[in-house]
Amino acid sequence: MSSSAAGAPRMTLRQSVALVWRTLRSMRTALVLLLLLALAAVAGSLVPQAGMADARIAATFRDHPLRARIFNQLGLFDVYGSWWFTLIYTLLLISLAACLSPRTRALVRNARARPQPARELDAMRHYAERAVPVQPDRAISGARRVLRRRMFRVSQGNGAGPPALAADKGLAREAGSLLFHWSFLLILVGIVWGKGTGFSGRVAIVEGETWTEAHANYDGQIREGRLFNEDHSGIRIRVDDFTATYRIPSGQPEDFVTRAELSDPNGDVVRSVEIRVNHPAGMGGVKFYQFGYGWAPVIEVEKDGEPVASAPVVCTQGRPPEGVSALQLPWNCVVKLPSLSPQVGIRFQLYPDSRALYALLETGQAMPMLTEFAPVMTYTAYRGDLRADRVQNATVLDTTAMRAWKDGVLGAGRTERLGDGLSISFPDLRQYTVLEVKRDRGLWIMLLAAILLLVGLLPALYTSRRKVWVTAEPNASGSVLKVGGFALQRRSQFEEEFARLVDELAKASGEKVGTS
Amino acid sequence: MSTEQWTRLSTDAFNVALFAYVAGMLGYFHYLAFRRQPVWRLASSAAFLGLAANSVSVVARGFAAGRVPWGNMYEYSSLLALLVVAGYLFVVEGVYKVRVVGGFVLAFSVLTMAVAVLFLYVGPAPLVPALNSYWIKIHVVAAITGSSLFALGGVITILYLVKDRRERRAGAALAPVAPIMGGAVDLEDAPPHFETGADEPVGDGATRRGLLPPAATLDRVAYRTIAFAFPIWTFAVIAGAIWAEEAWGRYWGWDPKETWSFITWVIFAGYLHARATSGWRGRRAAVIALVGFASLLITYYAVNLWIVGLHSYAMGVLALPAMALNGATVRRRAARSAPHDAREEE
Numbered sequence: 090m091s092s093s094a095a096g097a098p099r100m101t102l103r104q105s106v107a108l109v110w111r112t113l114r115s116m117r118t119a120l121v122l123l124l125l126l127a128l129a130a131v132a133g134s135l136v137p138q139a140g141m142a143d144a145r146i147a148a149t150f151r152d153h154p155l156r157a158r159i160f161n162q163l164g165l166f167d168v169y170g171s172w173w174f175t176l177i178y179t180l181l182l183i184s185l186a187a188c189l190s191p192r193t194r195a196l197v198r199n200a201r202a203r204p205q206p207a208r209e210l211d212a213m214r215h216y217a218e219r220a221v222p223v224q225p226d227r228a229i230s231g232a233r234r235v236l237r238r239r240m241f242r243v244s245q246g247n248g249a250g251p252p253a254l255a256a257d258k259g260l261a262r263e264a265g266s267l268l269f270h271w272s273f274l275l276i277l278v279g280i281v282w283g284k285g286t287g288f289s290g291r292v293a294i295v296e297g298e299t300w301t302e303a304h305a306n307y308d309g310q311i312r313e314g315r316l317f318n319e320d321h322s323g324i325r326i327r328v329d330d331f332t333a334t335y336r337i338p339s340g341q342p343e344d345f346v347t348r349a350e351l352s353d354p355n356g357d358v359v360r361s362v363e364i365r366v367n368h369p370a371g372m373g374g375v376k377f378y379q380f381g382y383g384w385a386p387v388i389e390v391e392k393d394g395e396p397v398a399s400a401p402v403v404c405t406q407g408r409p410p411e412g413v414s415a416l417q418l419p420w421n422c423v424v425k426l427p428s429l430s431p432q433v434g435i436r437f438q439l440y441p442d443s444r445a446l447y448a449l450l451e452t453g454q455a456m457p458m459l460t461e462f463a464p465v466m467t468y469t470a471y472r473g474d475l476r477a478d479r480v481q482n483a484t485v486l487d488t489t490a491m492r493a494w495k496d497g498v499l500g501a502g503r504t505e506r507l508g509d510g511l512s513i514s515f516p517d518l519r520q521y522t523v524l525e526v527k528r529d530r531g532l533w534i535m536l537l538a539a540i541l542l543l544v545g546l547l548p549a550l551y552t553s554r555r556k557v558w559v560t561a562e563p564n565a566s567g568s569v570l571k572v573g574g575f576a577l578q579r580r581s582q583f584e585e586e587f588a589r590l591v592d593e594l595a596k597a598s599g600e601k602v603g604t605s
Numbered sequence: 606m607s608t609e610q611w612t613r614l615s616t617d618a619f620n621v622a623l624f625a626y627v628a629g630m631l632g633y634f635h636y637l638a639f640r641r642q643p644v645w646r647l648a649s650s651a652a653f654l655g656l657a658a659n660s661v662s663v664v665a666r667g668f669a670a671g672r673v674p675w676g677n678m679y680e681y682s683s684l685l686a687l688l689v690v691a692g693y694l695f696v697v698e699g700v701y702k703v704r705v706v707g708g709f710v711l712a713f714s715v716l717t718m719a720v721a722v723l724f725l726y727v728g729p730a731p732l733v734p735a736l737n738s739y740w741i742k743i744h745v746v747a748a749i750t751g752s753s754l755f756a757l758g759g760v761i762t763i764l765y766l767v768k769d770r771r772e773r774r775a776g777a778a779l780a781p782v783a784p785i786m787g788g789a790v791d792l793e794d795a796p797p798h799f800e801t802g803a804d805e806p807v808g809d810g811a812t813r814r815g816l817l818p819p820a821a822t823l824d825r826v827a828y829r830t831i832a833f834a835f836p837i838w839t840f841a842v843i844a845g846a847i848w849a850e851e852a853w854g855r856y857w858g859w860d861p862k863e864t865w866s867f868i869t870w871v872i873f874a875g876y877l878h879a880r881a882t883s884g885w886r887g888r889r890a891a892v893i894a895l896v897g898f899a900s901l902l903i904t905y906y907a908v909n910l911w912i913v914g915l916h917s918y919a920m921g922v923l924a925l926p927a928m929a930l931n932g933a934t935v936r937r938r939a940a941r942s943a944p945h946d947a948r949e950e951e
Contacts, residue, residue: 130867134859336731339730345734366734367852368738380854535846535856543839543840550832551832
């Protein structure tokens, strides 16, 4: 570590690498990087982030286009995925490793070496002399016992002088600190391994349907890790029932539960489960989390008495405006009938609780719909060209080439005739549950790292390094015990500690003679 | 007792506690200025009375709601005030025998409780599903204990900076003391402008005894408090991650609450390291601690009240966990389950 760069006009590659390395392994660099990481996180919490607040990002683009473009260029809308955030924590972890490697080597060296003898104990900050009525050898063996009992490592001086001991304790401090810091690299391993080999997706399943865990069945709503090798589990889940319970009238949610049956691909293992918020269910490392729900009315369409369609239709909600609860909004769905001529498309608005619709019509007040109560749908049917040849959104009806034909209200269990032999009925209202499906094989590494981190942190903060030396020199009535001490931390506490230790050392030697 | 009676008891006890803390605060400030022993006794009694009432309030609230009494911000604030005062009375005053900072500590609790009762009050109710987990016992207890200790450390750090400034001014007249720039790598107790290992500041004998304890004492107490809080906070963050894995299927998602608790953690980690770095001990480290204190307040208040995230339920309002389905799924899902498909028909 010589500063050879000072004199030379240009650094060689080797020297610049060495300089970067030296910079990285200084604690100051690590601290600066840590604070930079915190600053980046602050930015990420103040600027709306993609995937969490997409609506607010869109609003920024609309209201402040310039600012939004600058933010976008800087990656501020996706701080935690940006190249500079990755750079900061990568450098931090490299710097950490660079700091820790030499410290770990030093600790190992230190742990192997015996405590070293010292000279001139009486020049030490903590020093005491006691006359004890035993021979030096006996005094020293008493002292050794006391120090051992107090968790010191003790080594005996083999020099020519009077018998002497060197003792130290508190290596746990450095060991704990190292364990704590290394744990962060283990956390990185856990993240990379877990996310890399895992996947996480989201799926909507209507009551009564069975869904198989496979790539194609996520409809694109899945993120797979880079190391993932398409080993989806093939686990099947049959959703028997979903129930959302709210407290009435406050509307505070009480329980969301999906009752389902999980089975492995061969059907050997079959298990009934209840999936709740906070209570996921899993099989073979794949876990299912309750994420959301919605309504799926069964809609049957007949043409001249012949069934044209019959299936539950998934309804969705728009984003509720400010101050409005999602529970007050009706649910929207669309039925498209491209085989008819002219083609027919029907828009539905579902009110799971019909009282909400009547309240809206009579008083204009939106009412939360907490449970299913005589569900009702309003509908508007269109005739014309569905423009099915274009890329389409199934939840949106493109009416540019259609004309409004009929509208009305369809209650549960009722049938409405639209004319031309076409009738629609609403025999049943079901719910669908939205489940988050996930596999993360790095979790146990993360848990291990978290435990090691805490285990390391405690001694790193609360133990202190102490060194003590004892010699016993013969005198007329036995020997003189000379004790020197040195504390690297909590020096003020050591004052008392040392005094007690000296008392105990003297007492151990004194009592020995009394009993023998 | 009925729910109403428990609620009533909780609210009454809350008011008694608030009143007693205010009285105690005034008493402690009087003691700080005039050092009358009886006044300290009265102030301390008032604080203990407040602590007892505060405890009754928290416990009664738990019975009223039929669950752990830390399910929303009002309850959390009440418990935070309780722990800060308890930490002060039993640790700072009990162990370290530092009596004169009580006014500031009680002022913090009074402020917390006043904000709680004025702006954050909600009636007792069962937990929303997102909070209904045994992890609320583990995670929130750790978070609140860590917070109260950080808050205590923050208050004492402010006093340290005040006192340190005064001592420097007084000390400027005396012979300057060279700061000791040791190459210490370990966390160290004493700031550099004190003789290493000495607990009393150099030249203190010559300065007039001020209102506050010596800066070195304040600094040490603040450091110990923060060093004690740090592992608890670390554990709280870890427990939170485990709970998030259980509830939302991911242990970390940069939710504002997660982000800010991480920021707070990083700042206090920086503080502990700064104390080990020569040239950063003492005042500079104290400033970092204050930034950490500010970050803690943001984590607690600002994130809950103004920044929308998954933790917004902390207000106790309706919390349907993002029940809207992602648009893309719906489209494809609806396409599949649409009652009619041209291909089927043909």
